Amino acid sequence: MTEDQIRAAIFEVLRKIAPEADAKSLSPDDDLRQALDIDSFDFLNFLVGVHEKLSVDIPEQDYGKLRTLSSIIDYLSARVA
C-alpha cells in the first residue's frame, strides 16, 4: 500500500469522526487532535477505524506515537501489509 493510499484511508476515517473538518488542510506536523478538536473518545474511534480499514494492530502503548499526520503515516506504512 502506498503512502497516498494510507493517507486517503486516514482521511476517510477522519471524515466520519469530524465531518465538518477539512482534514486535507492538515499540515504533516499538525497535532491531529488539536487541529481537528478530537477528544480521547473520538481518537480511540479513529484508531479503531484505521485498524479496521488497514488491518493494523495498534497497541495502547503506541498511541503516543500517533500525534501528527506524518507520524501516523510513518507508523502505518511500517506495519501495513
Added chain:
Amino acid sequence: MQAGKLVEWLVKPGDHVKRGDTIAVVETDKSNVEIEVFQSGTIEQLIVKQGQKVPVGTVLASIRGEGEPAAAAPVPVAAAAKPAARINASPISRKLARELGVDLSTIKGTGPHGVIQRADVERAAAPAPPTAPAILAAPAVEPLSGMRRAIAAAMARSNREIPHYYLETRIDLHAALGWLEQFNARRPITERVLVAALLIKAVARALTEVPELNAYWVDDRPQPQESINVGIAVSLRQGGLVIPAIHDTDTKSIEETMEAMRDLITRARSGHLKSSELADSTITVTNLGDLGVETVYGVIYPPQVALVGFGKTIEQAWVESGMVGIRPIVSATLAADHRATDGHRGAQFLTALNQSLQEPDKL
C-alpha cells in the same frame, strides 16, 4: 414546540413493544426526538402516517397493554407529546416549556405525585441535541440557538439559586493507569477501555459512600435518588453539550461502563438520544483534560446537587512515604450545592473517590 413531523415508524401493527422501546422518530423545530413507549404491549394501529406533520398532543398510535382485550380503547403513545390534559405540570413549567420548545410529554416530573416542575423542564431542555442532518442541512443558528438558550436558562438559574462550594483534590493515577494498561493489553482495540470509564465508575462508587450528593434539590429540600445515574458531559462538534445518563452506573462493570459511554457518546453526536437518557442524570461528570485544562470549576446542573470535574492528567513530582517520584496526577473537583451538603461531606466524597482510584481492581 407546537408541532412535529413523523419522520419514521420503527414498528408496525402487531409488533410487541416493551416500556422504553423506541417506536418512532419525530422531527421537531430543534431536533429529532426518538419516541419511547411508556407501557408494554402490542401495537394495534399506526394513526399518523410517515411524513405527516401533526400538532403537539396528537395520538400517534394505539397500543394494547399486556393482558388487555383486543378491542381495548386506543392508548396514546404520544407524538411529540401526550394529550396536554394528561400532563401533570406546574403553570410555570408549562410556560417555560413553551419558551424553550420543550415537549412536556417527554419529561418525568420529580415533584409531588410526579408533577413536572420548572427544574425538570430546564433539565430536559438543555441537553436536546441538534441532529447531524439538521446541522448539515441548515448550518444557520436556529438549531444551536435553542440549545444555547436552554443551557443559558439552566446555568443562569444555577448561579442564581445554588450556593456552590468547591473542593479540589489531586489524585495519583499510577495504580489506575497501570491496572488499565494491563487490562487493555489483553483486549482488541475495539474493546479497550478509556481512563474516563474508570473515573466515572469511581465517582459512582464514591456516591455509594456519600449518597447525599446523588440527589435533586426540589421543593426547597434535598431529595436523594435511589439510582446512581452518572451524567456525562458530551460536547457536540457543532457546539453545545448534552448530558446523557449512564443508568445505574454503580452496578455496572468497567466494561459495561465503557460500553455505555461508547453508546451514549456516539448517539449524542449523531442526534439519537432518547428523552429518558437526557433527563435521568443524578450527578454530572465533566472531563476537560483532553483540552489541557488542569482544574475544572463546574456549574451544577439543577436540580442536581453536585458536579465532578476532572482535569488533565499530568506527570509531576509526588512525595510518598518520604520518597519523591514522578506520578500521573489528575485534579478532581467537586462543585456541590451547599443547601444539600456541607464541605465535610464533600471532602469525604473526594476521599472516597481517591480511594476508589487506588483500588481499580475493585471498581
